[in-house]
Amino acid sequence: MKIYPYKRLSRPITLRVTSVALKLSDGTRDPLDTSAYSVQEQAVALGVAGHTDWVSATLGVSATLPPGADASDAAWSDLCVLAVLTDGKTNVRTSTVLTRDPEGSRDWSGTLELIRDDHVGRANLSAYAVGTVDGVGGRSITETDRSWVVDTVSDEPVRGLRLDVRKASFTKSSREWLRAYADAPWLVDTTARVPTVYVNTDIDGIVGLLDSNGSGVESKVRDLLVAQMATDVWTAVFHGAIGDLEVEPGGGPVFPADWQGEVLREMLPDVVPGVHVEEALRQVHRRRTGDSGWGELQTRIHYAAVRRAEAAKAVGYMIRSLERTNRESET
C-alpha cells in the first residue's frame, strides 16, 4: 500500500482498447476485427491477422475516470489523462494524451502508436489521471490497477503464461546442443524468449501419443504425460525467474517484466501463502540468497508446480480409467 502525501481519487481508472489497426510496409492500413483484443483478458494480440510485414499498430483506447475527478471542490486542477505503453525488455516508454469525449463526460479517449521494431513480445498499457496538486504539477491522481497486455506476436488475446512446445529429434536437431540430451524424452529451456519445451521425437511413439485425440486409456496416459511435462515446466520456469532477479540499490528484489513476472505472480501465492506477492518475492529471494531455508522451500515450489499442472486431476482420471479397463477384462 503506497502512501501519498496529497489527496487522490480512491478508485482506479477503467481502461479499454476499442480498436486496433496495423500499418503495413506498403503504407496501407489493416483495421483488425474485435478478435484481436479481449476486454475480459485485458489483452491485445497483434498477430491475429497473420501479417509479417507490419510496421506499427494504432491502438484506440478509452479511459473512464472514477466519480469525483471533476468535483468542484477537487484538490487538483489542470486535469489530464494519459495512456502509457511500457516494455521492460526493450526499455520503451510511449505516452499519449487522451482527450475528453463530450464536454463533461467521464470518458477520455485517444490513440496510441506502437512501433513494431521497438517491441519483442509483450508490452503493458496503462492509464493515469494527472493534475496539479498544492502547486505541484504532474501529480498522479489515480491510475489503472491492472494494465493491459499488448502481445506483438501472439494470435490469441490471452494474458497467461504461454509456452512454446517444439518437437525435435534430439540426435539430429540443427540445435546441436540438444544432442547431449538424447536420452531425455523432453527438456525445458528457460533461457529462450518464452519458456520452450522440446519433445524428443527419437522416443518411439511419443509424438503419436501426444497428438492422439482418441479416448480411453490412451488419452488418459497422454493427459498424465502432459501433466508431468507441465510440472517440470512450472518448476523450471519458477527457478528460472527467481534466479535472474534484479536487485534495487536498496537491496530488495524487483518484480521482473515479461513471463518471469507472470510466473512469479502466479506461483508465489502457493509458495509463500498468506502474504502479498511483493512480500512473498522478498522472502523467497532472501531464502535463496541467504544462509538457510532454500531446501525447505523446494516442497512448496513443487506443490505450486503440481497444482498448476493439474496433476491430481490427471492421476485421478488415469486411475479410474485403469479400474474400468480392469473391470471390463474381468467380466
Next chain:
Amino acid sequence: MITQPHHVPERLALLSGSAADPFLTEGLLMGEQVHSGIDLAKVVEPLPEDDARWSVEPIRSLVDDVMFAFEKERTGADAWLAPRLHATLRLTRQEAADKRLWNHLALAVAPDYVVWRHFSERTGRVAAERFQGPSDRQCFSRLWWAAEIFRNGLDYGPVEVACGNQDLIHTVLRLGLLDHRPTAQAVVRLLKDGTITTGREVNGLSVAINAAGATLIYDVLAPDEPRDPARLRDWIEEAQTAPPVSRHVLPEGPDEDPVPEDSVAALTDYFTELFETAPVRGRKSED
C-alpha cells in the same frame, strides 16, 4: 590472460543460453583458457547471409583497438566503445533484446575482451553474467543499451558523458526511469554541468528521482515527441555501405529528432532542486 579464440567466426550468429552454457568453463571465467571456437561454431543459429550488419570484422577490430588504447585504464573503454559499437552494429530494439546475439558476441567473437574489461583482481575471475546475463550486465549489451538510451537523436555526445560514470550505467540503467527520454537527457546534463559528479551522488539522485516518480508522471512535466520508425530503418539500411566508424571523432546515430529542449530544460531544473534536498551518503550537511 586469454587471447581471442583460434577460430573467430566471420559472421555474427545466435547462441542460445542453453547452448552457451557448456562454454562458460572455469578456465574461461578465470581468464586462463579459451575454447578453440570450432565446437562453439557448431551450436549456433545463423543469421541471414545477405545482411552486412552481421559481419564480425568491424566489431572485432573495434575491440582490438579499444584494448590497445585503454590498456592502462580499462573502465574508460566504456565511453569510447559504447557509441562506436552502437553505430557499427545497427540494431532495432527488438533485435537488441535478443540475448542470443550478445551471447555469441561475447563467447565466440571477443571472449578476450570480456576478460580484459571485467576481470576482477579481487575475486580472480570474471562474473559469468558478463558473458551471458541480464541486458544491463552483459559486457556488450550493456554498452549498446547505454548508447541507445542516452543518445539524443543522432548525437552520441550524451552517451560519452553517461558512460563516464560507472554508477550511472551500472545501477541506474536498470531502473525504468531512464526509458523516458527527457529524463535520461536531464540526468546527463546534471553530470555534464558538474551538479553531480561522484557515484554516490548519482545513486542519491536516482533514488530521489525514483521516489518522486512514484507520484509524479514525468511525461506530463516533460513531454516527448513520438519517434519516426522510418528514420531508424533508413540508418540500418545504410549499414550495407557505411565505412568503418571513426576512431577519433564520434560517429552519428540514426537521424531521429532530438528530445524537445524545453522538456530537458524543465526536468534539469526540477532534478537540480530534488538533488539539493536528496540525502546522499557521505555528503556533509551545510551547517
